[in-house]
Amino acid sequence: MPERETDKRIIKKLETEAEEIINMAKSKKNPKVSIPLRGLSNVYFDKKDKIIKLGDKQQTRTFFNIGQAKKFMQTFLVANACKEIxxxxxxxxxxxxxxxxxxxIGETEENTFDEQSESDPIIExxxxxxxxxxxxxxxxxxxxGAxxxxxxxxxxGDDIDCRKxxxxxxAIPSICEADVIQFKECEAKYVLFIEKDAVWRRFNEDKFWKKHKCIIIHGQGVPPRGVRRLLRRMTDELKLPLYVLVDADPWGLYIYSVIKQGSINLAYESVRMAVPSARFIGLSAMDWEKYKLPKEVIIRLNEEDKRRIKEILKYPWFQKPEWQKELHYMVEKNVKLELEALSRKHISFITDTYLPERIEKKQWLE
Amino acid sequence: MPERETDKRIIKKLETEAEEIINMAKSKKNPKVSIPLRGLSNVYFDKKDKIIKLGDKQQTRTFFNIGQAKKFMQTFLVANACKEIxxxxxxxxxxxxxxxxxxxIGETEENTFDEQSESDPIIExxxxxxxxxxxxxxxxxxxxGAxxxxxxxxxxGDDIDCRKxxxxxxAIPSICEADVIQFKECEAKYVLFIEKDAVWRRFNEDKFWKKHKCIIIHGQGVPPRGVRRLLRRMTDELKLPLYVLVDADPWGLYIYSVIKQGSINLAYESVRMAVPSARFIGLSAMDWEKYKLPKEVIIRLNEEDKRRIKEILKYPWFQKPEWQKELHYMVEKNVKLELEALSRKHISFITDTYLPERIEKKQWLE
Structure with missing residues (x-):
């Protein structure tokens, strides 16, 4: 029997559910399990908590049902494997x-699963x-991420001095729960998440974190679960503000949005992964004019970008006037910018001028 | 002026080349630069050194040539930027x-570069x-990679105790040259490169490296340049054997092949990145029968796999009878296997039985 509290709690849950099913079978009822729906129809933006949440619609999976029997079996097969692990x-x-x-299965040619695309949703x-x-x-x-x-x-169990x-x-592990990762001495005043590992490297090489007393993290694009959990735990437990630094394009806004409100696909995880207090510190498409960048660093919007921006304009969490202004600017001026565009000023413009200035002058969006 | 020897050497080279061009111009010659061809037509397998190398075919890039003038300008623009960096x-x-x-450029609408796909080959x-x-x-x-x-x-400058x-x-940095990374206390008897980060995690969690006194590295698929340089330097400077653990499929063989002989695209780097002594420690498609794995873990070859294997069968470095046997087995039995297939035996079969046994019994291919 595992010793950790979380493990005990989860095993207890798995066993209780299994026992209920067995009891249903024993009392000649059709064994069934209720599973919250995870599709778009059951996802909403909680205006109070400011995160994307799962609604309360449920689906029922029963054993004596030709369309559901296999999934029913798969559910308990996976649950059992999890328990064993x-x-x-x-x-x-x-x-x-x-x-x-x-x-x-038995003497048949039928497999419990044919593809991983069948077992992944069962895990969810x-x-x-x-x-x-x-x-x-x-x-x-x-x-x-790193x-x-x-x-x-x-x-x-190993002390990792992130100053050395x-x-x-x-390397940020995939599992960043409290029983794996704990926080010790922390002098940092904020956490900076950087979309791109190459830009993160600029910040690390320039020892930005030392000069400005902060923590810098990248997630190589859309941050994986481990990185999101770590960001959330740092803001919760260390009470640090989180700044998000991404490209000025719909993809960068999506990354910011996933960190802040959670994603539609993982809506059921927002409560433990989203950081509603996250601040968008850049890049703004308007930085092109503000910092007098040459016109050749501009990337023009493609059709997909335009479609995405139209969608983003409607998202409840982008309704503030400043956000609408930012998005309309992008469309009207037909401007996307990458973080690397700032290197046209000079190689360390982003670390010695841009970011310190934005933070000092509180030039962020929320 | 930089202090590091490498920096001085490179700057000297860049300056010498530039001066030559200026002298050509001054003496009213058409300025030209010779660049080794990097295409397939100039790549060969060096049987003695056992790596893929670049031949001695050259192309000439001249300034007074409508088709070459822009590339000529780009070459020196990039060279100058490198010098500044x-x-x-x-x-x-x-x-x-x-x-x-x-x-x-000037008052025109012409850019020095329109896409990064233009500047990358110039760097090469x-x-x-x-x-x-x-x-x-x-x-x-x-x-x-990690x-x-x-x-x-x-x-x-920071000591990283890889035991803790x-x-x-x-996280393995992109630049693993001797002025960035140095090796200190090392008790390891070998280096194990693992294709997949998830499998690497199994080895790390089971503290395989502690029990078997080794170093474990992953590169998230095809290892990037930094990881390849690190592997090469470890085998050169620490005199450690390198074992490569990949899926039993054409992609896994490709990864092994890139580590061992170098790649066609980066043929000019093989001399500094390839590890001709690398040993293929698994997975073998024949492990399916050897370890009595159930038939449902087999993945069937698709058309692309079959095409790739036909190519691989002809590569000079896969001509040994054992390799031909391995490849023919894959085709004839129509079997691909992933490292995760071994988990059907039990979760740590790969770390407590498979790999120790293969190394102890010297069951590798070279």
Missing amino acids: IETGKTTSIRDLYYMTKHT DIEVSFDALREELHLFASSK IVGDITIVDS QGSGGH | IETGKTTSIRDLYYMTKHT DIEVSFDALREELHLFASSK IVGDITIVDS QGSGGH
Whole structure:
């Protein structure tokens, strides 16, 4: 039996659910399980908490139903595998879990799963139904991203002094729950999330985090779950403000949006991953004029960009006048900008002028 | 003026080349520069050194030539930008370099570069012509990959004890040259490169590197330049054997092949990046029968796989009978296997049985 409180809690949940099913069967009822719907129809923006949440629509999965029997079986197969993994005290990948649960049924040619695309949604079902993060089920996703800065963290028992992580930084693991990662000495005044690893490297090389007492993190594009969890825990537990630095384009705004409000796909995780207090510190399309950048650094919007901006203009969390102004500017002037455009001023313009100025003058959007 | 020997050497080269061009112009000759051809037509497998190399075919780029004038100008624009970056002592991304060198020419509507796809090949031209690694030009690519194991490395002046890197590991920087990364205490007996970060995590969680005194590295798929340079330097300077663990499929063989012989695209870098002594430690398609794995873990070859295997069968470095046997087995039995397939035995079968057994019994291919 595992010793950790989270493990005990999750195993208890899995066992209780399984026992209920067995009891239904014993009392000759049709065994069923209720699973919250995860589609767009059951997702909404909670204006009070300022995050994307899952509604309360449920679907029922029953055993005696030709269309549902296989999924019913898969649900408990995956739940059982998760329980076994938790009991070993190890963690594993969702790909591994697929292989562990894939087998041919009896003498048939029928497999429990044919593709991982079948087992992944079942994992999500279990996450939602049992109110357990994937990480709490001991499953990890691909890991991306790195951290350096004015903090010491503990990763699986090892002290990681993020002030002494060289040019590479500490690789952020996929599972950043409190039993894996703890925070120790922290002098940082804020956390800066940077979309691109190449730009992060500029900040690290210039020792920006030392001069400005902060923590810098990148997630190689859209941050993976581990990075999002880490950002959330840092704002919650260390009470640090979070600044998000992305390209001035719809993709950058999407990344900011995922960090701040959560994503529609993972709406059920927003409560534990989103950082509604996150601040957009740049890049603004208007920086082109503000910093007198030459016209050749401008990237023109393509059709997909225009379509995306139209959508973004309608999102409830982009309704503030400043946001609407930013988005309309992008469309009317036909301007996208990448963070690297600032290098036309000089190589370290972003670290020695742009960012310090934006933060000092409180030039962020929320 | 920079103090580092490499920097001085590269700047000297850049200046010498530029002076030659100026002298040609002064003496009313058509300024020209010779650049080794990088296409397939100038790539060959050196049987003695066992790496893919660039031949000695050259192209000439002249100034007074309508078709070459722009490229000529771009070449010296990029060379000049590299010189400036080296002189600042900083490093930057190839994206940044594109922005730094992109500008509108005079009163025209003509840009020096319109897309990064124009400046990237120019960087490669300079690498080849000036016999300078991109990293020595202070340019970095995207970074991927992590390291843990029985070694302490120095990264930009910081000691990184790879025995104490928690679950995440140290993120491998893009530039792994000797002036950035140095090796200190090392008790490791070998280096293990693992294709997938999720499988690497299994090895790290099981503290495989501690039990077997080794270094484990992943590169998230095809390893980036930094990881390849690190592997090469470890085998050269620490005299450690390198084992490569990949999926049993054409993609896995490609990754192994890139590490061992170099790639056709980067043939000019093989001499400094390839590890001809690298050993393929698995996965073998034959492991399916050897380890009595169930048939449902098999993935069938698609048309692209079949085409790739036909090509691989002809590569000079896959001509040994054992390799031909492996490849023919894959085709005849129609079997691909992923590393995760071993988890069907049990979650840590790969770390407690498979790999130790393969190494102990010397079951590798070269």
